[in-house]
Amino acid sequence: NAGVTQTPKFRILKIGQSMTLQCTQDMNHNYMYWYRQDPGMGLKLIYYSVGAGITDKGEVPNGYNVSRSTTEDFPLRLELAAPSQTSVYFCASSRHHSYEQYFGPGTRLTVT
Amino acid sequence: TQLLEQSPQFLSIQEGENLTVYCNSSSVFSSLQWYRQEPGEGPVLLVTVVTGGEVKKLKRLTFQFGDARKDSSLHITAAQPGDTGLYLCAGEGGGADGLTFGKGTHLIIQP
Numbered sequence: 001n002a003g004v005t006q007t008p009k010f011r012i013l014k015i016g017q018s019m020t021l022q023c024t025q026d027m028n029h030n031y032m033y034w035y036r037q038d039p040g041m042g043l044k045l046i047y048y049s050v051g052a053g054i055t056d057k058g059e060v061p062n063g064y065n066v067s068r069s070t071t072e073d074f075p076l077r078l079e080l081a082a083p084s085q086t087s088v089y090f091c092a093s094s095r096h097h098s099y100e101q102y103f104g105p106g107t108r109l110t111v112t
Numbered sequence: 113t114q115l116l117e118q119s120p121q122f123l124s125i126q127e128g129e130n131l132t133v134y135c136n137s138s139s140v141f142s143s144l145q146w147y148r149q150e151p152g153e154g155p156v157l158l159v160t161v162v163t164g165g166e167v168k169k170l171k172r173l174t175f176q177f178g179d180a181r182k183d184s185s186l187h188i189t190a191a192q193p194g195d196t197g198l199y200l201c202a203g204e205g206g207g208a209d210g211l212t213f214g215k216g217t218h219l220i221i222q223p
Contacts (some may be wrong), residue, residue: 004154033210040121042200042215043155058209090154098143098204104155104195 006091006104013081013111021076021107024070029030031094031102032074034058036064036087049074050097052057081111114139116214124220125161127191133217135201136183142204143185144177145211149198191221 005106007022025032030051035043045058049068065077074093079083088108090099117136125131136143143162147155161177161184166174172195174187175198188195198218206217 031210035213040134040215043213045209048209056209092154094210097207097210100145100160101155101202103156105152107152 003106004093005090006089006107008061008107009105010108011110013078013109015081015083015111017081018079019081019109021078021089021091021109023074023076023104024072025091025102026072027095027102028071029092029093029095029102030071031095031097032068032091034042034064034074034076035090035092036060036085037090037106040067045078046089050108051066052071083111085109086111098111114141114203114212116199116201116203118199118217120217121215122218123222124222125191127192127221130187130189131191131219132185133199133219134183134185134188135214137203138182139203139205141180141212142181142206143203144181145184145202146175146184147200147202149190149200149216150196155200171192172198180183185188191219192223195219197221 004025033048034046047066049055091104094101146158148157164179164181166177172189198216200216202213
């Protein structure tokens with residue numbers, strides 16, 4: 001099993017550009033999460049999903065959108081990139097919301 | 113909003129020394145997880161503690177959950193350079209949004 005995979009690994013965007021961060025898991029987990037990690041700030045939850053077709057906002061959803069058309073995939077969309085979105089983004093999945101979360105390797109995004 | 117405070121924020125010690133890092137909250141958690149994150153990678157689970165007062169050992173690492181399930185500690189005996197990393201605690205409060213993460217303790221073990 002590959003676990004949780006994320007693409008791309010690195011990306012530089014100009015202000016106002018859009019992009020989609022891809023996340024796929026092969027563990028048949030119902031729960032999936034998107035976090036951003038800024039230096040000294042820990043992991044902040046952006047969006048989460050409890051199953052295909054169901055998504056909900058986390059602590060810092062502004063400027064992002066998600067979809068969950070399949071159990072495996074949970075892409076994160078940035079519509080109008082801003083410098084404040086410069087961060088490392090992690091996707092995670094779990095079998096249940098109280099169980100261990102499995103993290104992808106992260107996407108390092110810079111907006112200039 | 114449930115908050116988890118981790119201390120110290122940074123810790124640099126020599127190989128062979130012992131250390132303890134802390135994870136504190138004013139909220140009660142159903143369970144608490146500890147993760148370790150190495151540079152350029154995602155966090156990886158070390159342990160989950162569920163019962164108040166519970167102690168779990170993972171080789172040289174000892175994890176304790178407070179009696180009131182509001183705090184936890186991680187003690188490392190005879191630290192090694194391979195223990196270097198960011199240690200994150202995460203509390204499970206019962207909601208579908210999963211875990212609340214602390215900001216982490218950056219640990220550096222110098223050879």
